[in-house]
Amino acid sequence: MKLQGKMFLWLAVFILAVAIIYGLWSHETAGTTALFMAFGLSVMIGYYLAFTARRADTGAQDREDADVADDAGELGFFSPHSWQPLFLGIGGALAFMGVIFGWWLLYFSVPVILIALWGWVFEYYRGEDQRY
Known part of the structure; x- marks a missing residue:
């Protein structure tokens, strides 16, 4: 989860830069607001993943020497028949x-x-x- 958290935080930095540039050049409020909201959502997801990665065990996606089969297995319980x-x-x-x-x-x-x-x-x- 460390890698995903870092990816979302870097995405948030990119979206923030785009939002500032777009807001200064376009003077359009709807698109600028949407970009700032996308920045906020990326920060929330990135922070959650980075915070959870500190408490959880290191997964196969965080190791350089891992194979695809190392992450196989049961992921959790999902309801098969919920209406x-x-x-x-x-x-x-x-x-x-x-x-x-x-x-x-x-x-x-x-x-x-x-x-x-x-x-x-x-x-x-x-x-x-x-x-x-």
Whole structure:
């Protein structure tokens, strides 16, 4: 993760330079703001990866003598049959349509989003799939 953290931090430096030059030459606020926001996002991701690399074990991607097979194996648990992201997407689409067509659609989208989030967070704490 050290390498990825450094890459994002160098990317942030590049985006900052581009944002400053673009802002001075173009005098356009939307693009300049978007570039500064991209700078902020790159800094956040780079800092997180660099901070996590200090606490985590050195992975195969951080060693010069590593092979591709050294990083093989289980990466974690991913839910193979969760319906919650679909309902969360439907609720998000309704919320964004509420911004376009009328705020009254939020009365329908907020409960869908909250129920989908609740279900996604707690889907492995109940029923036959209970893990803990």
